Amino acid sequence: AQSVSQHNHHVILSEAASLELGCNYSYGGTVNLFWYVQYPGQHLQLLLKYFSGDPLVKGIKGFEAEFIKSKFSFNLRKPSVQWSDTAEYFCAVTPSYGGSSNTGKLIFGQGTTLQVKP
Amino acid sequence: DSGVTQTPKHLITATGQRVTLRCSPRSGDLSVYWYQQSLDQGLQFLIQYYNGEERAKGNILERFSAQQFPDLHSELNLSSLELGDSALYFCASSPRTGGTGELFFGEGSRLTVL
Numbered sequence: 001a002q003s004v005s006q007h008n009h010h011v012i013l014s015e016a017a018s019l020e021l022g023c024n025y026s027y028g029g030t031v032n033l034f035w036y037v038q039y040p041g042q043h044l045q046l047l048l049k050y051f052s053g054d055p056l057v058k059g060i061k062g063f064e065a066e067f068i069k070s071k072f073s074f075n076l077r078k079p080s081v082q083w084s085d086t087a088e089y090f091c092a093v094t095p096s097y098g099g100s101s102n103t104g105k106l107i108f109g110q111g112t113t114l115q116v117k118p
Numbered sequence: 119d120s121g122v123t124q125t126p127k128h129l130i131t132a133t134g135q136r137v138t139l140r141c142s143p144r145s146g147d148l149s150v151y152w153y154q155q156s157l158d159q160g161l162q163f164l165i166q167y168y169n170g171e172e173r174a175k176g177n178i179l180e181r182f183s184a185q186q187f188p189d190l191h192s193e194l195n196l197s198s199l200e201l202g203d204s205a206l207y208f209c210a211s212s213p214r215t216g217g218t219g220e221l222f223f224g225e226g227s228r229l230t231v232l
Contacts, residue, residue, distance in 0.1 A: 034220070036223075042225065043120055043122075043208070043223045043224055043225040043226060044208070044210075044223040045120070045223075046220060049220060090161060105151060105163050105166055105174050105176065106151075106163070106221055107163065108153075108160060108161040108163075109160070110160040111160055111161070
């Protein structure tokens with residue numbers, strides 16, 4: 001079965017520190033990968049996504065992620081975090097094969113809570 | 119604003135009761151997904167509907183059921199509620215089944231079972 005593992009459950013950083021959140025997935029085929037963010041009291045919003053092509057993907061708010069196929073990883077990075085980045089971050093995966101077999105449901109990791117201290 | 123609307127935002131009820139959560143997808147989206155978010159289980163996929171038909175099933179209890187209506191809104195019915203059903207229930211929509219997999223989420227319905 002597909003699964004997603006996020007290594008860090010709770011990360012505390014000071015403003016301007018660099019961020020890297022780990023994400024590994026378990027699936028034998030080709031996948032689409034996502035990072036979603038959930039700010040306190042809000043819905044999940046898409047940060048970035050990878051479907052194919054350049055494995056380094058840039059998203060909103062200065063976030064980027066690198067897909068390393070050999071490691072089944074899709075780590076999220078940001079060079080300098082801000083207090084407003086305090087949120088919960090979810091990595092998610094879905095098989096990328098097309099046709100009627102692909103329901104499009106996302107499998108999420110457990111989430112990483114990021115707390116940025118001003 | 120994602121365009122996905124969920125009601126109610128908050129709901130408090132007692133064990134053994136039944137509740138209905140409602141979701142209106144983004145305009146034009148045919149596919150609706152339900153997720154349950156709890157502290158111990160994280161975000162769990164429950165069920166997906168596409169254009170009125172059940173498309174995929176995840177970790178949905180038999181006490182729970184869902185449907186999608188002709189106008190594409192969806193309802194999640196939770197019955198014989200237990201304390202452990204307390205969670206945030208998210209609805210998400212996408213233009214079609216499959217595709218890119220990008221989902222648009224509502225703000226959730228927070229269910230508290232006392």
